[in-house]
Amino acid sequence: MTRIVILVVLFCLVSAAFSAEIDKIRVVVIQGNSDLPVNEVKSIISKVEEEIANADNFFTLLDRANLDALFGEVRISYEDWVKKYQSDSEVRLKMEGVTADHMLFVEIGRVSEGFYVSARMTKISTTETVAFAREQRETLAQLTEDGIKILVSKITKKLFESDVVFKAGVNNVQLSIHRFDGAGAGDKDITIDGQHRERLPYGKYRFVFYKKNYRSVKLESIINTPDAVINYEPERKQADIRLNGKPKSAEIVVDGEVLQQGFPFSQTFPEGKYQVVVRKQGFYEWNQRVQILDGQDFVKTTISLQRPPKMRAMIRSTILPGYGQYTLGYKSKGLILGSAYVGSITLAVLGQLNYEEEHANYIAFKQEYLALSSNEMEAYDAAKDAALKAHSREQLWNIVRYSGMIGGVSIWIWSEIETWMLSGTPGGMADNFNIDFNGNGVSVGYSF
Numbered sequence: 001m002t003r004i005v006i007l008v009v010l011f012c013l014v015s016a017a018f019s020a021e022i023d024k025i026r027v028v029v030i031q032g033n034s035d036l037p038v039n040e041v042k043s044i045i046s047k048v049e050e051e052i053a054n055a056d057n058f059f060t061l062l063d064r065a066n067l068d069a070l071f072g073e074v075r076i077s078y079e080d081w082v083k084k085y086q087s088d089s090e091v092r093l094k095m096e097g098v099t100a101d102h103m104l105f106v107e108i109g110r111v112s113e114g115f116y117v118s119a120r121m122t123k124i125s126t127t128e129t130v131a132f133a134r135e136q137r138e139t140l141a142q143l144t145e146d147g148i149k150i151l152v153s154k155i156t157k158k159l160f161e162s163d164v165v166f167k168a169g170v171n172n173v174q175l176s177i178h179r180f181d182g183a184g185a186g187d188k189d190i191t192i193d194g195q196h197r198e199r200l201p202y203g204k205y206r207f208v209f210y211k212k213n214y215r216s217v218k219l220e221s222i223i224n225t226p227d228a229v230i231n232y233e234p235e236r237k238q239a240d241i242r243l244n245g246k247p248k249s250a251e252i253v254v255d256g257e258v259l260q261q262g263f264p265f266s267q268t269f270p271e272g273k274y275q276v277v278v279r280k281q282g283f284y285e286w287n288q289r290v291q292i293l294d295g296q297d298f299v300k301t302t303i304s305l306q307r308p309p310k311m312r313a314m315i316r317s318t319i320l321p322g323y324g325q326y327t328l329g330y331k332s333k334g335l336i337l338g339s340a341y342v343g344s345i346t347l348a349v350l351g352q353l354n355y356e357e358e359h360a361n362y363i364a365f366k367q368e369y370l371a372l373s374s375n376e377m378e379a380y381d382a383a384k385d386a387a388l389k390a391h392s393r394e395q396l397w398n399i400v401r402y403s404g405m406i407g408g409v410s411i412w413i414w415s416e417i418e419t420w421m422l423s424g425t426p427g428g429m430a431d432n433f434n435i436d437f438n439g440n441g442v443s444v445g446y447s448f
């Protein structure tokens with residue numbers, strides 16, 4: 001019972017608040033021409049006045065007595081009233097003192113199919129017709145029972161309905177319309193593509209705008225003008241990703257895109273999931289899949305990139321030059337050193353194999369020409385020439401094999417030295433070692 005009382009009180013308060021927002025029309029009902037008996041006409045006019053009085057949110061019904069001095073028994077058509085109003089200055093002067101601001105001319109009559117009633121709402125100040133409606137029924141009883149109610153409802157709708165334009169600025173926006181005082185009858189859901197026009201009765205409304213990946217917006221508004229514009233300002237669901245840590249020169253990568261070099265980092269992103277990587281050569285990278293929700297920032301201020309252990313990197317470079325640099329984050333350098341080392345070793349092996357083959361050829365040709373006598377000069381010269389050529393090739397491949405060996409060993413030694421310089425803790429060898437080129441030559445230094 002208590003709940004029912006509370007609901008009734010709330011309904012009354014809402015109705016009172018709504019009524020205060022609507023400018024009521026002060027209306028006086030005028031009987032126009034009719035070919036029906038006086039008693040029947042009076043009952044219909046009374047029914048019109050009753051329906052107008054029921055719509056007290058919109059109308060204030062005034063008595064017709066203040067027009068008697070002008071028109072006697074008030075029964076005048078719209079056309080006659082306009083003629084008098086425009087041609088008779090005395091009538092116009094007296095009309096200015098009438099308390100009503102609108103007149104409702106009601107005409108009743110017979111037609112071949114039954115009976116009709118029409119109503120024309122007119123501004124007194126300008127004689128402008130602002131609403132017109134007409135209803136027809138087979139019998140007078142039907143006309144009185146439901147025709148009058150529908151007639152007044154149509155007049156009310158025309159006078160108290162707004163042409164509302166919804167502007168969204170983006171497409172595919174879901175709009176929910178709820179009318180507080182409409183008992184759910186006016187609720188509807190529509191889709192807006194940039195702009196939408198809707199006819200809405202005067203009243204208090206809640207408009208809810210929804211679009212995927214955008215913030216939902218609820219707007220409450222009183223619609224009480226012939227035209228209205230409701231603007232929806234779309235705002236993306238978003239939040240900040242904020243990072244801080246060391247080393248300060250670390251590179252920040254989000255979803256594969258390098259966004260910034262160095263801490264601190266702060267940037268706004270649409271709501272969603274992101275792959276965040278913080279990296280710097282010589283350090284293990286920090287890699288995390290983060291999710292941000294609307295208005296909920298992701299904040300990480302304890303990122304501290306760590307260098308790989310010195311011994312592990314040194315062992316890797318011992319196994320394969322360049323492998324240690326690659327694991328430290330110097331991938332290009334590691335690939336170049338590794339490729340150069342493999343190329344040098346390949347050259348050394350190839351040179352060794354060909355050297356051995358040409359050395360054997362040289363020994364064989366040398367023994368062949370030494371075994372020949374001086375009487376066999378042509379064969380002797382051919383064998384000697386073949387031996388000399390084999391010897392030249394032997395020397396060439398000897399140079400190749402030693403070059404490959406020296407190059408491979410040099411690359412291996414340099415890879416070990418550089419891996420030692422690049423690895424370790426921050427502030428170690430890699431940070432303190434420096435090379436300076438100037439006019440006097442090259443200077444190499446190390447700060448202890």
